Amino acid sequence: EDQVTQSPEALRLQEGESSSLNCSYTVSGLRGLFWYRQDPGKGPEFLFTLYSAGEEKEKERLKATLTKKESFLHITAPKPEDSATYLCAARGSNYKLTFGKGTLLTVNP
């Protein structure tokens, strides 16, 4: 059974304090690892797709990386507007998307 585990469940940072979110996955035949951002009362908003180990993608203060067992979302010098829940999802050989429970990030000014 495909599984995706995110840690920590919640993370509180000061503005400018860089950190990383972790997404560990057990998926048969990974077809893609997806990162989403979800704001309160909204649907998930797509951030990145990673397909193979060693791949990296960046967008503003966010950088996503992928190994054979996990993905990291690195947040550099975060701002309060980066506060959100970050979701990780993996698509396996059955083409179904398995989501983690998310990491709630709070960035204090």
Place this chain on the structure above:
Amino acid sequence: NAGVTQTPKFRVLKTGQSMTLLCAQDMNHEYMYWYRQDPGMGLRLIHYSVGEGTTAKGEVPDGYNVSRLKKQNFLLGLESAAPSQTSVYFCASVMTGVNQPQHFGDGTRLSIL
């Protein structure tokens, strides 16, 4: 640029009542999905469709039915609502199911009393 639109946004039902949630997408996407999101559970797939006229069961299909009569619409029905179906329901769509990210609506918040 509407994307994925869900109606209604909020609804309160009594146990045993029925209702239909509507999802509409204007991106000409082939695949559509219904998820539920509960605290501490993450997003779980209820039903999905890989094209007009087709539907399939996901991870938690019991108590729900779906229909995809038109390519742009995907309906989720609750025939006899139960308190366990209190949740936030999200619809998503994608051009194909392989490598593209799913696009989500903003959800329907459903409470069953």
